[in-house]
Amino acid sequence: MILLDLDGTLGLSLIPEEDAISETLKFISEELAKRFGRAVSEEELRTLYKETKNEQYHLYHLNPKRHDKNLRWTMLLRKLEDKLGVRLPESFYEDVRKRYWSVFESKAEPYPDTQETLEKLMEKFAVVIVTNNDYAEAKKKLKLFGLKKGKHYDVLVTSEKFNVCKPSPEFLERLFPFLEQKLSRKVSVEQVIIVGDDPKNDIAWARTVGAKAIRVKKDLLAKHDPSNEAEEADHVIENLSELLNILR
Numbered sequence: 001m002i003l004l005d006l007d008g009t010l011g012l013s014l015i016p017e018e019d020a021i022s023e024t025l026k027f028i029s030e031e032l033a034k035r036f037g038r039a040v041s042e043e044e045l046r047t048l049y050k051e052t053k054n055e056q057y058h059l060y061h062l063n064p065k066r067h068d069k070n071l072r073w074t075m076l077l078r079k080l081e082d083k084l085g086v087r088l089p090e091s092f093y094e095d096v097r098k099r100y101w102s103v104f105e106s107k108a109e110p111y112p113d114t115q116e117t118l119e120k121l122m123e124k125f126a127v128v129i130v131t132n133n134d135y136a137e138a139k140k141k142l143k144l145f146g147l148k149k150g151k152h153y154d155v156l157v158t159s160e161k162f163n164v165c166k167p168s169p170e171f172l173e174r175l176f177p178f179l180e181q182k183l184s185r186k187v188s189v190e191q192v193i194i195v196g197d198d199p200k201n202d203i204a205w206a207r208t209v210g211a212k213a214i215r216v217k218k219d220l221l222a223k224h225d226p227s228n229e230a231e232e233a234d235h236v237i238e239n240l241s242e243l244l245n246i247l248r
């Protein structure tokens with residue numbers, strides 16, 4: 001059984017996310033000047049974004065809400081309102097969220113070998129996509145990557161399902177019995193292979209239950225070195241299609 005991460009593993013989405021954040025901060029800065037006569041630089045907004053993200057991660061520790069982008073933009077705009085002493089209209093909140101998603105959607109894409117590799121893996125293995133995204137965001141990305149249930153994967157599991165995120169071992173402990181029921185087969189850790197781009201959230205996560213782990217060096221984390229032994233994968237690959245050689 002293969003458990004594949006989504007972001008950065010099956011397609012380019014982390015760099016597009018960074019681009020979409022930059023574009024959205026620029027949009028906010030320009031609109032504040034134009035529509036509300038307030039001067040806030042992109043740099044100030046960048047600092048506010050970092051603060052907001054840290055706050056969200058702290059507030060929703062290992063909870064799916066920590067990855068909710070719509071919530072993050074709402075939190076940021078609330079902080080901005082406090083800072084400026086103004087009330088921004090709800091339509092502005094909506095414009096900001098729309099801007100973020102439209103830039104993201106124009107840039108996120110599957111890797112050239114993603115679809116074919118998954119189709120071939122499906123011939124031999126149960127293919128499960130496991131992501132920290134909430135359900136709506138995961139579905140959006142599967143659509144952008146052109147991935148269909150039954151053709152490219154058997155099951156999609158989001159962090160919302162068990163209300164817990166990677167790298168919590170609890171996610172895996174609850175996932176195995178769920179997959180046993182869903183796929184009507186016994187799932188033991190010896191047959192599970194975890195594939196992901198993130199040394200901490202995928203590789204070290206696999207290690208918490210002693211599962212085999214394969215690292216795909218792609219997207220934003222491609223050059224990110226493991227920071228401890230648990231983050232060292234059994235195999236490191238540059239392209240997803242190399243899985244077909246490793247998992248014979």
Ligand SMILES: [Mg+2]
Nearest residue numbers: 005007008197
């Ligand atoms: Mg990832």
